Amino acid sequence: MGNKSILSGNIILIGFMGTGKSSVSKYLSDTYGLEEVDVDKLIEDEEGRAIADIFKTHGEEYFRDCESNMLSNLKSCKDTIISCGGGAVLRNENVEKMEQIGKIVLLTADPNIILERVKESTVRPILNNNMNVEFITQLMEKRRKLYEEAASIIISTDFKSIKEVGEEIISSCNLKNS
Ligand code: S3P
Numbered sequence: 764m765g766n767k768s769i770l771s772g773n774i775i776l777i778g779f780m781g782t783g784k785s786s787v788s789k790y791l792s793d794t795y796g797l798e799e800v801d802v803d804k805l806i807e808d809e810e811g812r813a814i815a816d817i818f819k820t821h822g823e824e825y826f827r828d829c830e831s832n833m834l835s836n837l838k839s840c841k842d843t844i845i846s847c848g849g850g851a852v853l854r855n856e857n858v859e860k861m862e863q864i865g866k867i868v869l870l871t872a873d874p875n876i877i878l879e880r881v882k883e884s885t886v887r888p889i890l891n892n893n894m895n896v897e898f899i900t901q902l903m904e905k906r907r908k909l910y911e912e913a914a915s916i917i918i919s920t921d922f923k924s925i926k927e928v929g930e931e932i933i934s935s936c937n938l939k940n941s
Contacts, residue, residue, distance in 0.1 A: 779871070779899075805833050852910055
């Protein structure tokens, strides 16, 4: 058994909350044996508390600092799927760090579909008191340019399975199953 990776470099998943970054990362890891790193999970491990708790205790700016610091720690990742929190593109320095370490893939979804996917969840402080399509649409519009400018590849996830999105990433990145 060889240990040659299907990737030649890291893939960095960005996109609004509920676009499926973590699920697609898991699919790619399970299917192709790729390493995966979830920036939010690394922050939670380092801080010893959940994201919602970090927001509540220290505020959003503190969380954004954790996010920027964590992205600086990822330089040694190799052939890894790195999923970033939905707000990781808010700081230009973060996007620069991502560009230095891999290919940035943006996952998108319609606000109505996002709402369906996230409405039962309470782990996202930004949405906790804003679980409605108007808020999601507005925040998405505010961030759209940042997402699109950061991305090398844009993949819509509407009406697609996690597997379909994962396979689309593999083919868009010209990665062949060899
Ligand atoms: C955020 C998205 C979350 C998490 C935090 C803030 C955002 O990650 O980083 O709650 O500002 O969009 P997911 O996109 O993985 O939900």
